[in-house]
Amino acid sequence: EAQVTQNPRYLITVTGKKLTVTCSQNMNHEYMSWYRQDPGLGLRQIYYSMNVEVTDKGDVPEGYKVSRKEKRNFPLILESPSPNQTSLYFCASSLSRTGTKETQYFGPGTRLLVL
């Protein structure tokens, strides 16, 4: 089944404790992206990647890192989480490298609480 998977689905952590949220897609998509969703703000893009070893900042990259060492995986790293990073996070992928015209397929989301 074609899908985007994220782990963990729920995470509670404390300020400053490094964490990684994994994202994997099995559709051989080139474009992958991370969004955060906050009430009243909709979805905002954190980082995106157009191919292996090619990543760039989205609209709200501060406090986050990403890597794209393999085509299928795009982990989101919070080196020193803070409470303002409490949010619902979505990973998405699409076929083409730009992601602009293509349908983006979303993972189920990761709900993060930073105490």
Place this chain on the structure above:
Amino acid sequence: AQSVTQPDIHITVSEGASLELRCNYSYGATPYLFWYVQSPGQGLQLLLKYFSGDTLVQGIKGFEAEFKRSQSSFNLRKPSVHWSDAAEYFCAVGAYNYGGSQGNLIFGKGTKLSVKP
């Protein structure tokens, strides 16, 4: 700068009634437009998209949307709402940086739809 406005934060309709969700965009060129739906506790699913051609596009689950360039709008419609349509709906525009190869989806803030029995 590109932006998407969904003027209605929350809409309630009766089951069987018609539905229209509004979306206005700001973009300097021909936009790529999308509607996504998010059911409670779920990720986002694409309902429909517009790139070019016929301005009335059909999507899944009986939804349609009409692109009106003169009004910078891409409103979502459904003739008869079902209780299972209760969800949050997001309009998005595909942003494209001229001279670059970046791609991004700019989302509206969403409209939550409630359906009365």
